[in-house]
Amino acid sequence: MAGSDISDKQKGSLNIGGQDYQIDIFLSINDVKKLNKLLNSEKDEYRRGLAQLIYDKILSEDSNRPSIDVIFDQPDDMFISYFNLLFQRYTDLRKVYEKHSDEEDPLFRFICATMEYMHKKLDSLINLQVNYPNIDEISNRIQHNFKQRLDELSKTIMPMIKSNFENYFNTVFPTTLKKIVDQMYSKEFANSTRKFFESINKTIAKLPFSNLSEDEKRKLCQSYSEWGKLGWTIIPNAPYYLYNTLPLDQKNANKVALGYCKEADMQELFTLLHKVKGVKKLDLEEAIFDFQNKRYKSCALLLFSAIDAKLIRAQRNDDKRRGRRASGKAAGECLFNRIKKEHDVDRQIFLALSYYNLQSCLQKIFEDGRDFIKQPEVINRNFVNHGMITKKVTRKDCIQLFLFYYNLLGLLNAIKNK
Structure with a gap:
């Protein structure tokens, strides 16, 4: 998986109610999850679900977008036009759609075809x-x-x-x-x-690696690990394959990842975070307030505090060193070493990718300051918390911390439920 420029987010034009709108042409992990839920829904429900999907992809401010109700009321031809835009990018999806010709409703036919297409994309990982x-x-x-x-x-x-x-x-x-x-x-x-x-x-979540060669496993884990070293953990609204390719460098990684972290994406992430078990809601709400008001340094301090607290509390009595629980990087290393020891990480694809991605990111954002001589490219807890950061803490830095917190909580909840 050699590094390549994967900033392949495509755009198209969709006519809704007589007006043309620029629209993103891609399917994210969250999109696939939502479509999966629509398989067992009534006609109005899955039509509204597809209207919501189109609404979320329109590249306009909320006030300039047609409402979900307006999109819902459009004729089937409008939805088919959207499907055709996706077919231009995902050519194999069109073939699957055409294969489902026995389904008379083109909207439900698209949902079925998309789920089949996505499962085939993951075929090499599935058993x-x-x-x-x-x-x-x-x-x-x-x-x-x-x-x-x-x-x-x-x-x-x-x-x-x-x-x-x-x-x-x-x-x-x-x-x-x-x-x-x-x-x-x-x-x-x-x-x-x-x-x-x-x-x-x-x-x-428990899919095994059995259908991958050892070299394919290694390359996939390496790619997720490299993204983590650049401060990026899994983005819910990004395409599921985004981290399958090694990033070119820090600048390219930031450009690609931030394309899936726009204002609407962050609002959805905040909604997801509020629902995650174990989140510190008061700290989260204050961090979100600071983020929305561009008080990025205080936002970062709150998020580092919440992350550190989770790492400390995840330790057991036998993890203590000289009678005390570790904090920061040492606490993270203790936690990840235990996860590796107690859970069959390398046999479960999504657990493994999440594990290596988070582990490498933790090593970076909690990296030793080394006498604070050189400013870090990736947001660093020691530079921020000890007042040694000289450049501005940015929106990108806070996004990376929100994502790390979200994914860390998800990993901890996943292993707790095993």
Whole structure:
């Protein structure tokens, strides 16, 4: 994975209600998660979900954008025009979309095609083992005629799941499930399928490395680690493959990453942070206030404090040195060494990538000041906290700290739930 310029964010023009708007043409990790949730929704809900997706991609201030309701009310042709813009970038997505010609609704057809396309993109990383819903338990609670449909589905489809889950999930399940639910809605069945998707999402976090060669594993982890050394941890609204390629240098990495950290992206990140278990909400709200009011140095101090507190509290009694818990870099090293020892990091793809990305970033942002002679390129806790930073703390610096805090909390919650 040699370094390359990956600042490939493309733009296009979309006509909405007679007016042309510039729009970003890419799909982020968050976009894929949202589309996945729409697979088990009613028509108005997934139409509104796609309207929200288009709204978020429009390159205008909120006051100059058409509302989500306006986008929702547009004819199908407008949505198809948006799909065609994506097809120009993701040519294989068009092929998958065309393959789903049996689905009459072009919007739901796009969602199914996108999920299949994304799963194929991750094919080399996937070896799924899923706990499937108990069909008998579900069917006992629903009407007899619906039970017959469910039994029929079980006889014809479940063997396919057991023998080849990926193919089933990508090509058959979305359209089959949608048609069944449309024909005879059952709350019990909807709840069971919701649990089914939740099971899939949990399983994705545990995907093994088994389909990758040792060299591919090493290169992928190295790339995520290099991004971490430049201060960048995983960005929720960035394309899932962003860190698969080594960055050219600090300047290029900053340019690429900041393209996915605009005002709307940060608002979404703040919303996500408020929902994360273990966040210090008072400190977070104060840091967000400082960030929004361009008080970046005080924002950074608050975030370093919150991160340090999490690293200290994550230690156990047997982690203490001379009867005391470590702080800063030493606390982080203690935590990451324990995670490596107690969890099978290198066998689970997303855990491994998150681990190496965060570990290398922690080493950088908590790096020793070395007598504070040379100013750091990446925001550094010791320079900021000891008053030795001579250049301005910037918006970019705070974004990196918000992302590190978010990803650190996510990693700690993930291993706690294992």
